[in-house]
Amino acid sequence: xxxxxxxxxxxxxxxxxxxxxxxxxxxxxxxxxxxxxxxxxxxxxxxxxxxxxxxxxxxxxxxxxxxxxxxxxxxxxxxxxxxxxxxxxxxxxxxxxxxxxxxxxxxxxxxxxxxxxxxxxxxxxxxxxxxxxxxxxxxxxxxxxxxxxxxxxxxxxxxxxxxxxxxxxxxxxxxxxxxxxxxxxxxxxxxxxxxxxxxxxxxxxxxxxxxxxxxxxxxxxxxxxxxxxxxxxxxxxxxxxxxxxxxxxxxxxxxxxxxxxxxxxxxxxxxxxxxxxxxxxxxxxxxxxxxxxxxxxxxxxxxxxxxxxxxxxxxxxxxxxxxxx
Amino acid sequence: xxxxxxxxxxxxxxxxxxxxxxxxxxxxxxxxxxxxxxxxxxxxxxxxxxxxxxxxxxxxxxxxxxxxxxxxxxxxxxxxxxxxxxxxxxxxxxxxxxxxxxxxxxxxxxxxxxxxxxxxxxxxxxxxxxxxxxxxxxxxxxxxxxxxxxxxxxxxxxxxxxxxxxxxxxxxxxxxxxxxxxxxxxxxxxxxxxxxxxxxxxxxxxxxxxxxxxxxxxxxxxxxxxxxxxxxxxxxxxxxxxxxxxxxxxxxxxxxxxxxxxxxxxxxxxxxxxxxxxxxxxxxxxxxxxxx
Numbered sequence: 028x029x030x031x032x033x034x035x036x037x038x039x040x041x042x043x044x045x046x047x048x049x050x051x052x053x054x055x056x057x058x059x060x061x062x063x064x065x066x067x068x069x070x071x072x073x074x075x076x077x078x079x080x081x082x083x084x085x086x087x088x089x090x091x092x093x094x095x096x097x098x099x100x101x102x103x104x105x106x107x108x109x110x111x112x113x114x115x116x117x118x119x120x121x122x123x124x125x126x127x128x129x130x131x132x133x134x135x136x137x138x139x140x141x142x143x144x145x146x147x148x149x150x151x152x153x154x155x156x157x158x159x160x161x162x163x164x165x166x167x168x169x170x171x172x173x174x175x176x177x178x179x180x181x182x183x184x185x186x187x188x189x190x191x192x193x194x195x196x197x198x199x200x201x202x203x204x205x206x207x208x209x210x211x212x213x214x215x216x217x218x219x220x221x222x223x224x225x226x227x228x229x230x231x232x233x234x235x236x237x238x239x240x241x242x243x244x245x246x247x248x249x250x251x252x253x254x255x256x257x258x259x260x261x262x263x264x265x266x267x268x269x270x271x272x273x274x275x276x277x278x279x280x281x282x283x284x285x286x287x288x289x290x291x292x293x294x295x296x297x298x299x300x301x302x303x304x305x306x307x308x309x310x311x312x313x314x315x316x317x318x319x320x321x322x323x324x325x326x327x328x329x330x331x332x333x334x335x336x337x338x339x340x341x342x343x344x345x346x347x348x349x350x351x352x
Numbered sequence: 353x354x355x356x357x358x359x360x361x362x363x364x365x366x367x368x369x370x371x372x373x374x375x376x377x378x379x380x381x382x383x384x385x386x387x388x389x390x391x392x393x394x395x396x397x398x399x400x401x402x403x404x405x406x407x408x409x410x411x412x413x414x415x416x417x418x419x420x421x422x423x424x425x426x427x428x429x430x431x432x433x434x435x436x437x438x439x440x441x442x443x444x445x446x447x448x449x450x451x452x453x454x455x456x457x458x459x460x461x462x463x464x465x466x467x468x469x470x471x472x473x474x475x476x477x478x479x480x481x482x483x484x485x486x487x488x489x490x491x492x493x494x495x496x497x498x499x500x501x502x503x504x505x506x507x508x509x510x511x512x513x514x515x516x517x518x519x520x521x522x523x524x525x526x527x528x529x530x531x532x533x534x535x536x537x538x539x540x541x542x543x544x545x546x547x548x549x550x551x552x553x554x555x556x557x558x559x560x561x562x563x564x565x566x567x568x569x570x571x572x573x574x575x576x577x578x579x580x581x582x583x584x585x586x587x588x589x590x591x592x593x594x595x596x597x598x599x600x601x602x603x604x605x606x607x608x609x610x611x612x613x614x615x616x617x618x619x620x621x622x623x624x625x626x627x628x629x630x631x632x633x634x635x636x637x638x639x640x641x642x643x644x
Contacts, residue, residue: 120577263609
């Protein structure tokens with residue numbers, strides 16, 4: 028009986044070892060044959076083969092999805108996979124060397140830079156589109172005409188008091204404000220934290236949700252609610268929400284494609300990024316894909332509800348890319 | 353002397369009868385409420401999703417244009433995931449259950465393992481995702497493959513399968529085993545020919561419930577970093593893939609209403625898949641339970 032147990036145990040262990048041994052081998056041999064095949068065809072108008080791994084922000088995901096969709100019509104043999112682990116999760120995978128491109132809805136943090144440095148991964152940052160963070164209130168809210176950045180701070184930073192609309196400006200109703208904010212893991216929150224909260228804690232009573240549709244529903248259903256999220260969610264729900272123009276010292280500006288693109292809508296318009304591993308750019312399929320992404324991100328991002336960068340920015344990005352080749 | 357006080361019986365009859373009917377309707381209401389919630393859910397999903405559910409939806413890649421989007425890669429990925437999860441969980445789960453019930457001595461150590469298995473069944477699925485990420489994706493370097501995700505999902509549902517299989521094995525009357533031993537059968541023959549066939553219906557019921565959970569889970573896959581958009585299918589268990597719940601999750605989080613309808617259509621497909629799996633299990637169960 029004892030012998031049987033030993034036998035079974037050793038069988039299990041051998042099995043596990045075999046599995047581990049097989050895994051990476053399969054993977055590397057696949058990659059090798061891929062890149063060998065590519066060396067023969069350096070020109071970009073030729074049919075490329077290989078894999079491109081993309082992960083990161085769920086905000087950038089729709090743009091990437093559109094880019095890959097179009098890209099595969101030209102290059103059906105390049106296998107692009109796009110994940111959405113979130114900006115932070117994306118950088119983690121990027122530092123672990125699992126991805127070629129990391130999507131981000133905020134600039135890279137110092138800790139993340141350090142992790143990449145430690146892993147010996149050099150990267151280049153490209154802006155790919157703009158998103159205008161939209162501050163919205165209920166449709167029946169007839170008092171808010173605009174808010175300044177200081178007003179936003181007064182509204183959103185926790186100070187221990189119960190906040191009423193009348194605290195913000197005289198003549199506004201004495202009703203308690205209800206808050207709806209994206210969850211603290213999201214790049215959207217990080218960006219809002221940076222430009223409005225300034226690192227101070229957000230109001231404790233705020234309803235936090237990772238799902239922006241929940242925020243839309245929340246603000247739609249409550250007359251005293253205020254919330255913020257990506258421009259696409261406001262654009263899809265224009266008839267149910269009222270957007271608040273933001274005054275940053277130069278008059279109140281409402282987020283629209285034009286004001287976001289021209290940079291007039293500050294400080295809440297934010298760039299969305301892709302971070303590309305420099306080493307991966309030596310693979311023609313990755314280079315070609317990034318080039319395609321930068322050439323088409325403008326039109327495609329507008330199609331999925333974001334705002335295009337000015338053309339010069341894309342041109343500049345493309346020449347940076349050219350230099351990295 | 354009257355044994356039964358007729359008057360008192362008559363007096364008490366009314367409240368008794370009332371209580372009798374009251375509880376009947378209370379339980380009816382409980383069942384009804386569950387059914388209503390289910391019906392509302394189904395109604396909503398079907399009304400929203402059915403218009404989008406067609407052959408093209410089953411056969412297309414995800415797309416930024418809702419009318420062209422489909423679940424081809426996601427559905428295939430989920431089936432691939434099952435290819436890993438079903439054998440791994442059945443072999444390990446039933447094996448562990450047999451060992452614990454038939455071989456293991458009933459001592460403190462066994463009880464300790466037992467308690468832990470039951471506890472593991474209640475651990476949030478995200479935790480399994482984190483475990484899978486460090487163990488399978490990074491340490492074993494399986495990458496974000498079908499194998500890594502399949503093994504993670506297997507860990508997630510194993511406790512449920514072990515516990516239910518153990519209960520099924522325990523329910524086999526010991527007279528069956530004794531009869532087998534009396535005929536001169538060895539322990540292994542007894543397990544293979546007597547215990548397993550008798551407990552198979554119970555094992556299958558538990559396993560199918562557990563596998564249904566594995567099909568529907570999103571959280572561990574998100575943590576593993578399973579990609580969402582792929583324009584290709586896996587060729588082996590070492591390839592990357594995406595799964596139905598991931599696609600549904602992504603579509604529900606989009607701002608456009610059309611994508612929410614697509615998510616509903618995806619849910620219908622997922623439900624259909626579950627029903628097919630459940631019916632297969634019920635068929636097998638009926639076939640085997642007739643023998644005893």
